[in-house]
Amino acid sequence: MTKISFDDLKNKVCVITGGGGVIGKALAIGLGSAGVKTVLLDLNKEMADKVAAEVKTETGSESIGVEANVLQKESLESAKKFINDTFGKIDMLINGAGGNSPKATSAVEMMTEDLKSDLGKTFYGLDIAGFEFVFNLNFMGTILPTMVLSKDMLDGGGVVLNVSSMSAFRPLTKVPAYSAAKASINSITEWLSVHLAPVGIRVNAIAPGFFLTNQNRFLLTDEQTGELTSRGHKIINGTPMGRFGEVEELQGTVNYLMSDLSKFVTGIVIPVDGGFNAYSGV
Numbered sequence: 001m002t003k004i005s006f007d008d009l010k011n012k013v014c015v016i017t018g019g020g021g022v023i024g025k026a027l028a029i030g031l032g033s034a035g036v037k038t039v040l041l042d043l044n045k046e047m048a049d050k051v052a053a054e055v056k057t058e059t060g061s062e063s064i065g066v067e068a069n070v071l072q073k074e075s076l077e078s079a080k081k082f083i084n085d086t087f088g089k090i091d092m093l094i095n096g097a098g099g100n101s102p103k104a105t106s107a108v109e110m111m112t113e114d115l116k117s118d119l120g121k122t123f124y125g126l127d128i129a130g131f132e133f134v135f136n137l138n139f140m141g142t143i144l145p146t147m148v149l150s151k152d153m154l155d156g157g158g159v160v161l162n163v164s165s166m167s168a169f170r171p172l173t174k175v176p177a178y179s180a181a182k183a184s185i186n187s188i189t190e191w192l193s194v195h196l197a198p199v200g201i202r203v204n205a206i207a208p209g210f211f212l213t214n215q216n217r218f219l220l221t222d223e224q225t226g227e228l229t230s231r232g233h234k235i236i237n238g239t240p241m242g243r244f245g246e247v248e249e250l251q252g253t254v255n256y257l258m259s260d261l262s263k264f265v266t267g268i269v270i271p272v273d274g275g276f277n278a279y280s281g282v
């Protein structure tokens with residue numbers, strides 16, 4: 001009988017882009033506790049190093065921070081060289097760098113008659129540079145690291161995991177660039193899973209629901225009082241489990257998708273969302 005375990009993960013090398021962030025840290029701890037050596041690749045080297053030290057202390061597995069920009073191929077190539085010199089071959093990649101920005105966020109949810117004289121608050125007033133920044137960070141920021149960092153996997157297989165969002169299935173109001181980019185993540189996850197299946201590289205994604213983190217705090221809670229905004233209330237009301245998620249609740253799904261327990265699974269996007277995606281609101 002086959003023994004069910006995460007043992008195959010032991011000593012594998014996993015690069016996590018955006019590894020210095022809130023979700024990156026939780027995933028590194030989840031994988032580290034299964035014996036994975038994690039590389040926290042981030043623009044912010046100080047954060048990546050700090051998180052790597054915490055991952056080591058909490059899990060006993062090796063973890064390092066590496067500075068790189070997911071939007072610059074050369075920077076990813078030098079990071080890869082450093083990773084190969086330090087840990088050897090890269091077995092797994094999590095594309096976690098991403099997020100939204102206030103510059104790509106419309107002030108209002110919907111266009112109304114009276115806003116025709118105040119277009120700045122609508123789609124028409126969105127900052128193009130902000131729009132491009134968010135789209136590229138989430139989309140190209142997944143393509144480029146995959147191009148560079150999954151190459152080792154051509155020899156013997158591997159796993160790529162992308163980080164999508166609830167906004168990929170039905171776009172959330174106010175965040176058009178983020179939503180379009182995350183929808184593209186679902187598409188490229190399927191595309192790459194097909195392209196790379198013959199050489200044993202699996203490509204999947206998780207779509208986290210709502211977790212209070214730095215990038216969405218300004219949309220979901222009031223800066224002064226810490227109380228939920230009306231958008232925050234809407235989200236809780238739209239989540240059958242009635243709460244925000246805890247980032248640790250992503251760990252089980254991710255360890256499953258990275259391990260051989262899911263070795264016949266590729267091209268899927270798993271929502272981890274307290275039921276948000278399944279709920280019509282009625």
Ligand code: NAD
Pocket residue numbers: 017018019020021022023024041042043044047068069070071095096097098099100137141163164165166207208209210211212213214215216
């Ligand atoms: P975070 O802001 O805590 O972490 C993101 C990390 O990415 C930061 O450490 C940042 O320095 C790094 N980063 C940004 N630009 C980079 C670049 N060009 N190159 C390298 N690193 C870069 O965000 P998070 O909440 O941990 O989000 C991680 C991922 O999860 C994102 O893709 C986000 O869209 C997605 N997500 C988050 C939520 C949520 O509720 N927080 C929900 C759904 C999806």
